[in-house]
Amino acid sequence: MQDYLLILIGTVFVNNIVMAKILGLCPFMGVSKKLETAIGMGFATTFVLTLASGASYLIDTYLLGTDLFYLRTLSFIVVIAGIVGFTEMFIRKTSPVLFRVLGIYLPLITTNCAVLGIPLLNVQERHGFVESLFFGLGGALGFTLVLVLFAAMRERLEAADVPLPFKGTSIAMITAGLMSLAFMGFSGLIR
Amino acid sequence: MLSAILVMAGIALVLGGVLGWAAIRFRVQEDPLVEKIDAILPQTQCGQCGYPGCKPYAEAISKGDADINRCPPGGEEGVKRLAELLGVEPKPLGEGLEHKPKSVAVIDEALCIGCTLCIQACPVDAIVGAAKQMHTVVADECTGCELCIQPCPVDCIRMEVIHEDIANWKWRYPVIPLKKVA
The missing domain is CATH 1.10.15.40 (Electron transport complex subunit B, putative Fe-S cluster)
Known part of the structure; x- marks a missing residue:
């Protein structure tokens, strides 16, 4: 149990997928202009990423094995796209409200490199099935956390008196860099 | 090699089956x-x-x-x-959307640089051509929406009004003006 907790805390804070691994930057920059969209994207990613880590572990262990390791990236992409498609249909049927909130962000997840990165990292670090699930969940929670924090900051930046050359994306980039520096403070929290 | 193809085909088959099943099972009644x-x-x-x-x-x-x-x-x-x-009152077409005479886009083929931008803009695939090759408009397919004019970097697309002649004249839709009574 303690191991899983450590994985969770480790992926959310120490090895944060955006801040430490620099993955998933496109949604991080793209959908962080408003708090609501950031939360929607975060939830959608959490859902898909947890499922995708589990499914890709199963595929890697039972289907690919050691002989077909070169199919890893390809098959993971296919599986993730399939899961996203299924999730979209399922949510559309079961919860129209959630579907309206997530909306366009669900299909966008297919091209989120963090969603591919986490299953690949799972393989690299030889995680078991449950560990993979927790790694995926933790990674996604970490993604949601920084996305929401960053969106909140950007909303305030809108109102701030930013010098003209830094307005818009440039100040967002600088903020992201500072945020990444701040997240470095977590390193060493867990070995 | 064969096993790789089989595995990928298997994954694709299973996912395709699941998605197809889900599309039927979770069909949403639209408005x-x-x-x-x-x-x-x-x-x-x-x-x-x-x-x-x-x-x-x-x-x-x-x-x-x-x-x-x-x-x-x-x-x-x-x-x-x-x-x-x-069940509402009909109203005239909105501001700036008034009825224009039916027209088709025409590409000045001497000026076209083959950038394909207009091909991407065309909603009905009425423009044919390839990169660095001159493009042309399939007049039968063109709906006259004018979407290709704006992206053209060399302004070689113009709209040409289709004049009525024997070949394309059609009966008008019957319009019966109603008089307001009382």
Whole structure:
């Protein structure tokens, strides 16, 4: 149990997928202009990423094995796209409200490199099935956390008196860099 | 090699099966009104109404977000039928969307640099050509939506009005003006 907790805390804070691994930057920059969209994207990613880590572990262990390791990236992409498609249909049927909130962000997840990165990292670090699930969940929670924090900051930046050359994306980039520096403070929290 | 192909084909088959099953199992009954409005719209997908296509415009109408007079390809006739369906008063086409004479896009082939930008803009695939090759418009397919004019970097596309002649003259839609009584 303690191991899983450590994985969770480790992926959310120490090895944060955006801040430490620099993955998933496109949604991080793209959908962080408003708090609501950031939360929607975060939830959608959490859902898909947890499922995708589990499914890709199963595929890697039972289907690919050691002989077909070169199919890893390809098959993971296919599986993730399939899961996203299924999730979209399922949510559309079961919860129209959630579907309206997530909306366009669900299909966008297919091209989120963090969603591919986490299953690949799972393989690299030889995680078991449950560990993979927790790694995926933790990674996604970490993604949601920084996305929401960053969106909140950007909303305030809108109102701030930013010098003209830094307005818009440039100040967002600088903020992201500072945020990444701040997240470095977590390193060493867990070995 | 063979096992790799089999594995990928297997994954694709299973996922395809699951998605196909889910598409039937989780089918969502859409608002029937949207379908009816969409059936009246001309399906040129030109985007002149300000929505990315006929379906989104139909959804906006059914939600009450958009007016019924934003569709130039549908013309007065389309507005009238929409008004009938929705039980509201028909109104003239919106500002800047007045009826224009039917026309097709023509590419000045001497000026065309083969950038393919107009091909990407065309909603009905009426422009043929390849990168660095001159493009041309298939006049029969062109709906005259003018979407290709703006992206052209060398301004070699112009709209040419189709004049009526023996070959393309058609009977007008019968218009019976109603007199207001009392």
